[in-house]
Amino acid sequence: MLDVLGVGFGPANIALAVALDELWPSSRVKFLEKSKNACWQPSMLLDGADIQNHPVRDLVTPRNPRSRYTFINYLHEHGRLFRYLNMPAPFPLRKEYAQYVQWVAEHVPADVEYAREVVGIREVGEGGRHKVIEARTSDGSAFRARAVVVAPGRTPNIPPTFAHLGVPHVVHTSEYIPGVGDLGSDYTGTIAVVGSSQSSAEVVLDLIARLPQANIVNVMSGYGYRLKDTSPFSEEVYFPEFTSYYYRASAKGKDRLRSQLRPTNYSSADRDVIDALYMRLYEDELDGRTRLSIRTNRRIDRTDLADERITLEMTERITGEHDLLVADRVILATGYRDLGVHERHEQLPPLLADLAGILRVDDQTGLSVGFDYRVEADSSARGVPPIYINGLCETTHGLGDAGSFSLLALRSQTIVQSLRRSLAEHVNAEAPSDVFTTR
Incomplete structure (x- = not known):
């Protein structure tokens, strides 16, 4: 039985794979990715386009600057560090950052199955003792785990x-x-x-x-x-402190912040x-x-x-x-849908449609997500396995969750820490006789 199933293997879950390897190497994890290989924005790798993001806000540096998987180490291992430092531009080319993302995906010791498109996720019983998550793929396969982290990317907004x-x-x-x-x-x-x-x-x-x-x-x-708006004051929306500030704001406060800060992204x-x-x-x-x-x-x-x-x-x-x-x-060029209940929003990711009956939905923000990115269960549901959303929580967590690399590393740490705690609590509550260990 897997501890964690990751749906999608783009930047968000690649960062999660690195965090799992560095923070919880004994965990049993599998990732399912619909593409044939790891890639980032392959349809927008245009000549001269940059990432609009400080290069050390990468998949791991804000969490662990000593990691092998930093962008700086990627440049070093490819013999391009000094050439990059001499480049007359403030941000890396999008093509180079895409190569960095692919390099991390290929070198992190993660169990990834490519060309596996997940078409549905549901809650099922396991041996009559406790509930687990089952993901079904387009080829008819099924994968079960005690927890799932969903990172499918945002849905394109088609007017x-x-x-x-x-x-x-x-x-x-x-x-x-x-x-x-x-x-x-x-x-x-x-x-x-x-x-x-x-x-x-x-x-x-x-x-x-x-x-x-x-x-x-x-x-x-x-x-x-x-x-x-690239004012350094406005750019503090990509600080972890802002995530906490935004998450705890009222619905009216969140609306005001979004209106004020929209030009940053x-x-x-x-x-x-x-x-x-x-x-x-x-x-x-x-x-x-x-x-x-x-x-x-x-x-x-x-x-x-x-x-x-x-x-x-x-x-x-x-x-x-x-x-x-x-x-x-x-x-x-009409952007992407966010989680929510208003125009250009979707109430929950399409992949979680089969779980709609057991997940809590807030009238103001749509799907209710905790500060640790765990989806909250409906009050009538019992023993719901841990379900996390990685990278779709702008409505609840602010602009740092808007597809930016800025907080990927720290978000991964939060999810890993919550996974360890939640899985232990879930197994103890649902199946005291089952053995769950971490080391």
Whole structure:
């Protein structure tokens, strides 16, 4: 019997694997990953794109700077440390950080089964004595463990006006590179990019270089691109102290904090990409080219597909005027869904749908998650095995849980410590005759 089953083996659970190896090496753990290998953002590894994150806020350094699995040691072992230190940029290239993540995944002594897509998780009895977690995979296999840590990544946010359209006509940035992989450099069609975030700016710049003859139209709901708030005061949202402060705030307080701090991570972009995009527009105007245009303050009211082309019916939010855009392909830089009960939220991760009846759901925040990232059981449920969510808890824990590397290492430590305590308590409560040891 496994102690812990990890669903997903992206950065969050890779960091967890390192923490388990360093803090609880005797644990019996298996990870299931739907991809064929370890990878991080493979569809957004664009030329020149960086991680927007201090490099030592990696998978392990904030928890254990002496670990073999730090980014600095990765550079050292690959003979690139001095070359990296001489690089004229504040943040690592996204491509290099992806290679670092893969390197850790390949070297940490974790039991990982790739190409295993988990399609459902449920609670089952084990020998009539206590309950365990069972994960079912798409190939019909089943894996049981005393606890589960779910880290599937966030669900792409597809606005309702685009929900009836599919690939290849509409592509979310999470599938961007394969989504335009069939288009050659001589492509002359029209591509609409929806959004005004870092990702949308990066995609627009990439499309201009990748498809120099295409017509690119960037549609956004605001007046224009906004600079990301990188004030060191605002960046303290990625301190562990802020996580505690945010978690203990009231629902009204959390709403206020989200409103104040949203520009640190959402609907904004770094100066380098904004400047590059504006310069591209200016130079094209100088050269008499109109391959890129931006339609601001637009609300997309309706979309239709006819003759393999998508028509976007839009309203200018200030003037009220209506206009149309006909595109051959649409790229959605519309972000991801968070846990919660409001628009752009989902009440619980789809993988936990079969457990909805035994999990506690809060009217304000959706799925109720403890400070240690353990999902709280419904008051009517008894003996629910420990269930943890790793990397989806922005609504309850703040921006440090918003897909950022910043707190991965410390979050892993919290989960490992809670796992050891919870498993011992669970086994003792449900099956006193069962043996559970840690050393």
